[in-house]
Amino acid sequence: MTSEPDIVIIGAGAAGIGAARRLAGSGLSVMIIEALARTGGRAWTHPTPLGPLDLGCGWLHTAEHNPWVGIADQANFPVERRASAWGRQFRNLGFSPAEQQAAGEAFEAWNRQLAEHPPHSDRASDALDLQSPWTAYIQAISGFINGDETERISAQDYSAYDEASSDNNWRLPQGYGALITSSLPAETELHLDTPLVAVDLNDTRVSLETTVGHLRPHAVIFTASTNVLASDTIRWPSELDAWRDAAKRLPLGHNEKLFIEITGSNTFEPETHVLGDPKDAATGSYYIRPFGYHVIECYLGGAGARAAAAEGTDAAFAHAIDQLVALFGSSVRGCLRPLIASDWAHSATIRGAYSHALPGEAEARSNLARPYDDRIFFAGEATHRSYFSTAHGAYLSGIRAADEAVAVLGRKKR
Known part of the structure; x- marks a missing residue:
């Protein structure tokens, strides 16, 4: 040395x-x-027999301005540029088209309020419509994006990210x-x-x-x-x-990933997505068979990730499988097996996911x-x-x- x-x-x-x-x-x-x-x-691709799985960052966010895209191209590292299934509820399971539209409109209204009429408190929760039935949905999305609920998020900080980012989020099959x-x-x-x-x-x-x-x-x-x-x-x-x-x-906020192996005959289609329960702030978001791999990626944020850290991996897997069974039916339970999970909250040299401003x-x-x-x-x-x-x-x-x-x-x- x-x-x-x-x-x-x-x-x-x-x-x-x-x-x-x-x-x-x-x-x-x-x-x-x-x-x-x-x-x-916090970038960690874990090799498995089913494919390389990202336990940390997995999306080339704002891909048109993301320098990792150019680095990947220069290194002949494949980039999946097609739109993903994120945000689309497979077969509208547990989340009707009318509900999806209403929830999306509520989220966009909250975003506009933050950008155009930010609260004097700078507390993002103060821009919520307290009469809306979709507060838990917005809290869940905040958990995915920020790692925490809106009460602990700076409106100014959130809006700076939202203004700079785009919906061009690409992926890397090799991780x-x-x-x-x-x-x-x-x-x-x-x-x-x-x-x-x-x-x-x-x-x-x-x-x-x-x-x-x-x-x-x-x-x-x-x-x-x-x-x-x-x-x-x-x-x-x-x-x-x-x-x-x-x-x-x-x-640092709270975000964790669980990967569930899909075994045997099943109805899970590649490159599909479901939100477990849009009226639960602790819900998981489930990306099904990314790149065709026989896995389901469960993404937890905010309340859901804190619960996983507090209750342990076994309980987190059990809850995730219960949510999938509630959507796809009891016949899928025997096809789902815990594979691997992150534990960023307990990683002593990291201690969480990514930062948000109070x-x-x-x-x-x-x-x-x-x-x-x-x-x-x-x-x-x-x-x-x-x-x-x-x-x-x-x-x-x-x-x-x-x-x-x-x-x-x-x-x-x-």
Whole structure:
């Protein structure tokens, strides 16, 4: 391990890999340290006999502006550009066309209210129509998008994302996590299973204590999650209190995935989708046989994901299968078998899904993105003003932090 590299990147997720790609060929010595035994962070494609399954990010959101699309094309990584079944209720099971239209109109009315007449409280729930029968539906969608319910979401922050994003959400048959992890430059010095223990700023260089030794880089690019930055897992110097405070205002939401194997004869058609119960804020969203794989992907957000974390994986699978049985009939129960599940809430080096700003705290993203003393630079999805909660927002933030570090080190070396 090089003890005094020019730059140490903390975290080998999409932001860290983005920074490393930007720094490749810069002439600077660059090292990544990663607490996990793998790269990718919240991007994780898990290989299974049924196909590669993304336990973390799985959609190339706002694909026309997503840099991972170009990276995939350059690497001959297949991209599925056709529209998905997301948002269409297969055979209108448990959700009639009239109900789907009413629920969609209620959600769009809430979006318009946030954008055109945002509440003075900046609390997204204050834009809800309390007379609407579709509040639970909106809460469920908020859980999928934000990882939390509308009471804990900044209206300004949500609208910034909504305005910047599009409905062009593409997919990667080989896995988003697989693309991200394969994109790390080969020349980058990488150390896995290397948690950061402490940061010290009482020197011209930054002192980093890890579980395998000390490092003294000129600059650090910190890309770990806001929940890690806000926690006491790492010993932080008081000089970074303002950044840790900003991180607390940008907590990670709750999102989990369950994959259910489909066995035997069944009626499940490839590339279809159902919402389990549109009047339940904790409902699962079920993508059936993506890419033809014999699996059902259950996506949980907000209340549903919190329940899965609290009650355990077995209970989460049981609830998901019950919802599917309620829609497709009791005959499918014997065809459904738990396969694999995420557990982001209990991952000690991540501690959740992706960030949302608390009401009144949208500016925390800019505060978190500020460099400290031309030595520590912050990246990660939470630092992007409009593409937060996405892998491409993380990637772009890594590029931004790398450019900041290069500019500073270039001045110091002149």
